Amino acid sequence: MPGCGRRGVGILPGVSIGATLAAARRRSGMTVGEVSQHTRVTETIIRGIEQDDYAACGGDFYARGHIRAIARAVGEDPVPLIDEFDSTWRSAQELTAAEAFKPAMPIRKRERRRVRWTAFLAVLVLAVLGFAGYKFVAGASRTQHAAAGSHPSPGGPGSAPPASAPAVQGSSAQVSSAPATTAPPASASPIVVQALAPSSVAAFGPEGLANGDDPQGAALAIAGNPARPWISQWYATAEFGALKTGTGLLLDMGRTVTVASVRLSLVSRFGADIDLRAGSKPELAWLPRVASAADAGGTVRLQPGTPVQARYVLIWFTRLPPDNAGTYQASVYQMTVQGHRLPACTTLVWYVSPVPADYTAIDRINELLDSTDPETVNTSMRIPKALREAAALAVSELGVAPSTTALTASALRSMLQGTVMLAVLERHFEKYPELRPSLGDLAIAAAEMDGHPLAQQPELLRRSAAEVQRRHPDASPDDVLLWAEALQSAADQLGAA
Amino acid sequence: MSRIVLLDNEAVQVLGDRTHRQHRRVLDQLQTAGIRTVRGFPVEVAVPTTVRVEAGWDRTSSAWAFVNQLPIADVPLGPKHADAAAGIRKRTGVSVADAHLGSAIQAAGSERVTVITSDPGDMRNLAEGRRVDVVAI
Numbered sequence: 230m231p232g233c234g235r236r237g238v239g240i241l242p243g244v245s246i247g248a249t250l251a252a253a254r255r256r257s258g259m260t261v262g263e264v265s266q267h268t269r270v271t272e273t274i275i276r277g278i279e280q281d282d283y284a285a286c287g288g289d290f291y292a293r294g295h296i297r298a299i300a301r302a303v304g305e306d307p308v309p310l311i312d313e314f315d316s317t318w319r320s321a322q323e324l325t326a327a328e329a330f331k332p333a334m335p336i337r338k339r340e341r342r343r344v345r346w347t348a349f350l351a352v353l354v355l356a357v358l359g360f361a362g363y364k365f366v367a368g369a370s371r372t373q374h375a376a377a378g379s380h381p382s383p384g385g386p387g388s389a390p391p392a393s394a395p396a397v398q399g400s401s402a403q404v405s406s407a408p409a410t411t412a413p414p415a416s417a418s419p420i421v422v423q424a425l426a427p428s429s430v431a432a433f434g435p436e437g438l439a440n441g442d443d444p445q446g447a448a449l450a451i452a453g454n455p456a457r458p459w460i461s462q463w464y465a466t467a468e469f470g471a472l473k474t475g476t477g478l479l480l481d482m483g484r485t486v487t488v489a490s491v492r493l494s495l496v497s498r499f500g501a502d503i504d505l506r507a508g509s510k511p512e513l514a515w516l517p518r519v520a521s522a523a524d525a526g527g528t529v530r531l532q533p534g535t536p537v538q539a540r541y542v543l544i545w546f547t548r549l550p551p552d553n554a555g556t557y558q559a560s561v562y563q564m565t566v567q568g569h570r571l572p573a574c575t576t577l578v579w580y581v582s583p584v585p586a587d588y589t590a591i592d593r594i595n596e597l598l599d600s601t602d603p604e605t606v607n608t609s610m611r612i613p614k615a616l617r618e619a620a621a622l623a624v625s626e627l628g629v630a631p632s633t634t635a636l637t638a639s640a641l642r643s644m645l646q647g648t649v650m651l652a653v654l655e656r657h658f659e660k661y662p663e664l665r666p667s668l669g670d671l672a673i674a675a676a677e678m679d680g681h682p683l684a685q686q687p688e689l690l691r692r693s694a695a696e697v698q699r700r701h702p703d704a705s706p707d708d709v710l711l712w713a714e715a716l717q718s719a720a721d722q723l724g725a726a
Numbered sequence: 727m728s729r730i731v732l733l734d735n736e737a738v739q740v741l742g743d744r745t746h747r748q749h750r751r752v753l754d755q756l757q758t759a760g761i762r763t764v765r766g767f768p769v770e771v772a773v774p775t776t777v778r779v780e781a782g783w784d785r786t787s788s789a790w791a792f793v794n795q796l797p798i799a800d801v802p803l804g805p806k807h808a809d810a811a812a813g814i815r816k817r818t819g820v821s822v823a824d825a826h827l828g829s830a831i832q833a834a835g836s837e838r839v840t841v842i843t844s845d846p847g848d849m850r851n852l853a854e855g856r857r858v859d860v861v862a863i
Contacts, residue, residue: 591795592795595795595797598797643763643768644763644764646763646770646797647759647760647761647762647763647764647768647769648760648764649795649796649797650756650757650759650760650763650771650796650797651757651760651761651764653792653795653796654753654756654757654760654796657744657753657792661744664744664749664750664753666750666753666754666757670750670754671754671757671758671761673754674751674754674755674757674758674861675758675762677755677840677859677861678729678731678755678758678759678769678840678859678861679838679840679859680840680859680860705761705765706758706761707762707765
């Protein structure tokens with residue numbers, strides 16, 4: 230391996246790269262552990278580099294990245310160190326970044342989109358990794374909170390939903406604060422948040438839609454008339470007279486949306502304990518608690534720590550406020566869900582990125598993708614070793630790309646283009662909702678794009694889309710094609726029999 | 727296997743006109759392309775530059791602001807495409823833009839090709855035996 234086990238030549242007479250970095254670290258008052266935390270370079274590698282031993286770096290390419298990261302962390306100018314490294318350590322066999330990022334063949338059919346693997350790549354790599362990292366961290370955060378299970382679920386032992394830790398807000402007094410969760414990064418903030426109209430509202434009890442209070446009056450809870458609210462049954466105590474664990478109202482948003490907050494208008498001025506629960510199925514166990522308020526009344530705002538994606542939103546009273554008759558009951562006359570709708574019919578995976586409030590980011594990404602700037606940059610992108618080996622095999626044995634770097638960059642570019650396409654279209658659909666396709670429309674489009682015979686059976690595709698979506702709200706057009714093909718095949722076999 | 731979706735003159739004009747009755751259908755194709763791409767099945771959307779000329783699509787014009795933001799690649803009329811297009815035009819008598827589209831279809835290599843067009847018959851002629859999936863608008 231290039232660079233393995235070689236030991237130092239000084240950057241200045243008597244001062245090596247490693248010694249320079251070690252001295253700078255000590256001057257900055259940082260420990261090796263702190264530098265590691267800051268740079269995400271392991272302590273072993275940092276200690277090795279400080280002794281001018283680059284054996285653990287995994288190659289000169291990575292060694293340069295580590296040197297740069299460490300230098301920046303400790304306040305040292307990385308440029309002379311990298312120059313020194315290149316002049317004294319660089320292996321003749323190793324590709325330069327420019328060579329590595331250069332496509333071996335001209336990118337086909339592109340003029341405007343000509344690929345030059347330039348500085349934008351590093352920025353984009355970092356942006357994508359940062360976003361993926363955020364999603365991973367956010368997911369992990371939710372999982373950890375679910376595992377902690379500190380708040381008893383009102384749904385009983387059978388319902389231990391993966392509740393994300395809530396942040397709670399409310400206009401009433403004594404709105405309690407729940408454990409904070411990871412705040413969304415700045416990149417996630419420019420979401421176009423708006424009031425989302427629910428498809429329906431229903432009374433909801435511990436056993437679901439079957440035993441909600443005053444089901445006929447549920448629509449009053451979103452009618453906005455304080456003189457005529459939805460009112461639960463009355464109970465002898467705030468704890469439902471020990472008859473049940475809670476009561477509530479279920480909002481069906483029609484399809485999966487991103488919920489930023491819910492505003493409630495209650496007739497009572499205080500005394501209600503309320504959970505905001507959200508999920509993908511209208512069952513208590515599938516509706517994890519995402520925010521809560523205690524002793525609430527009047528106008529209450531329930532806000533998850535991070536926006537949550539859900540089709541169903543449940544307002545769940547776990548303690549009732551007193552009424553004027555000496556009993557206890559809940560009364561709600563308005564509920565408003567704030568959030569944004571996701572692109573229709575796409576799965577809830579990380580690529581469903583928030584649409585920027587303006588086009589700045591999209592314009593900038595397009596500009597970078599179009600760039601013909603020949604400048605290159607090294608990155609310190611780290612990928613699993615097994616994946617790196619798989620990519621190397623794909624390049625050497627299957628010839629899928631001229632180099633693993635080109636393969637990585639190509640995948641990154643493709644992902645960015647797909648993401649930009651969806652983001653621009655989403656913005657268009659938000660402006661002109663009548664243009665937004667249904668899952669059935671997209672399944673037909675997918676069949677047409679492929680020249681699939683099912684394109685001639687749009688009704689079958691629409692029916693299949695409805696069936697698939699009922700079971701899997703986040704299905705893709707290709708899922709529908711498979712489903713329709715299976716239906717068609719079964720029908721053909723029945724016909725033959 | 728990757729796929730390339732090519733737009734003809736009519737498809738470009740429909741895309742730029744949200745009041746056109748076929749606008750939604752072209753959007754559906756692009757949405758499907760985007761979804762497939764981010765799911766790991768790359769679909770590239772492209773337009774021959776001569777088709778852009780015929781359709782009046784100027785990438786610097788604010789009149790095309792929405793379309794300009796979509797990642798739709800140009801297929802330039804370089805020497806190879808010019809030679810191929812000249813042959814197609816001589817054999818079929820089609821316009822320069824259609825001949826260029828034909829050369830793009832034929833140059834797609836191992837990629838599968840879809841053309842969004844108002845004239846499916848023409849496209850199959852231009853493909854000259856190469857398989858092409860046609861979305862008629």
